[in-house]
Amino acid sequence: xxxxxxxxxxxxxxxxxxxxxxxxxxxxxxxxxxxxxxxxxxxxxxxxxxxxxxxxxxxxxxxxxxxxxxxxxxxxxxxxxxxxxxxxxxxxxxxxxxxxxxxxxxxxxxxxx
Amino acid sequence: xxxxxxxxxxxxxxxxxxxxxxxxxxxxxxxxxxxxxxxxxxxxxxxxxxxxxxxxxxxxxxxxxxxxxxxxxxxxxxxxxxxxxxxxxxxxxxxxxxxxxxxxxxxxxxxxx
Numbered sequence: 671x672x673x674x675x676x677x678x679x680x681x682x683x684x685x686x687x688x689x690x691x692x693x694x695x696x697x698x699x700x701x702x703x704x705x706x707x708x709x710x711x712x713x714x715x716x717x718x719x720x721x722x723x724x725x726x727x728x729x730x731x732x733x734x735x736x737x738x739x740x741x742x743x744x745x746x747x748x749x750x751x752x753x754x755x756x757x758x759x760x761x762x763x764x765x766x767x768x769x770x771x772x773x774x775x776x777x778x779x780x781x782x783x
Numbered sequence: 784x785x786x787x788x789x790x791x792x793x794x795x796x797x798x799x800x801x802x803x804x805x806x807x808x809x810x811x812x813x814x815x816x817x818x819x820x821x822x823x824x825x826x827x828x829x830x831x832x833x834x835x836x837x838x839x840x841x842x843x844x845x846x847x848x849x850x851x852x853x854x855x856x857x858x859x860x861x862x863x864x865x866x867x868x869x870x871x872x873x874x875x876x877x878x879x880x881x882x883x884x885x886x887x888x889x890x891x892x893x894x895x896x
Contacts, residue, residue, distance in 0.1 A: 674826075701880045710791075711869060713827070715883035725881030760826055764880075771817050771873075772884065774826035 673697050674775040676761050682781045683751055691746045691778045693761030700765065701725075702744040703772065704736060707758040716759075719744055751782045786810055789872055789887030798896045802859040806872035806887045809853065813874040813885075816848050818857045821869045821889065830870075831857065862894045 674695045683689055695702065703726075704716040718726040722738045733749045744761060758779050762772040789806045796802055804818075814835055819827035831846040833839045833855075839846045845858040855874075859866055869891045873884040 703881075703883075711821075711871075711889045713871065713873075713886040718881040718883060720880040726883055728883075762826075771819075771829040771832050772827075774819075774828070776826045777824075779824075 673773050674761055674763055676759075676775040676778050678778060679776065680779050680781075682783065685751055685753060685782055687751050688747070688749045689751060689780070690748070691759055691761075691780075693744045693746070693775060695742055695761075695763040695773070697763055697765075697773060699763035699773070700741055701763060702738065702741070703762045703764070704744065704746050705760045705762060705774075707760060707777070709757070713760070717744075717746075748780075751780075753782050756780055756782045786885050787872065787874060787887040790890055791888055793891040793893060795893045795895065796862055798862060798864060798894055800862050800894070802862050802866070802892060802894075804857040804859075804870050804872075804890050804892070806855050806874075807853055808855075808874060808885075810874075810876065810885075811850075811853065812876040815875045815878055816846070816855050817873040817884065818844075818846055819871040819873060819886075821871060823868075827871055859892075862892075864894050864896045867893050 701720045703718045717736045719738045738744045758777045761775040764772045816833045818831040821827040836850045843860045847856045869889040871889040872887040
């Protein structure tokens, strides 16, 4: 049983296209996140949602738009993809009252050509 | 100066060695400290979670936090080839819902048999 699942695992697309990445968690967590990991493996927060409400919106181009239809799902839509968007995108979730850190998905490897 | 500094390595040790991984940070407000392990092409998985200063042990792993020096460490005893991975330190100032974790860049560890 996968706790945090992301689809697709791999995404290769051309510059200028629009794409979406989906994330679902079955842990009963209230809080979900999107992180970006660049080629140097540096993980940086993009967004966080708590119970469908946007909490953190880091300095991310507005071509990136998250959407949380319910607290178990957090999707990421990217418009007008650029070469610099190539990275691994990780979804994560956490329980707000327990100090047990995040649970990450296995990542979506996005390559823009 | 970056908020969290971590030597990227790579670090190569023989099986059975004691490994020491370290991070320094600049934000004195950080109180929650974590170590994640990330295997190639996988998501980070939580290894250790520590609040404030002190030591925490879990099997072959020991996490240490020295808030006065703004320094955290992860020790791995009797290292195994299966410990070969990238180790990421992470920290935050609160554990409130939606709080971002600030990650180090990760140290790549290789344990040879």
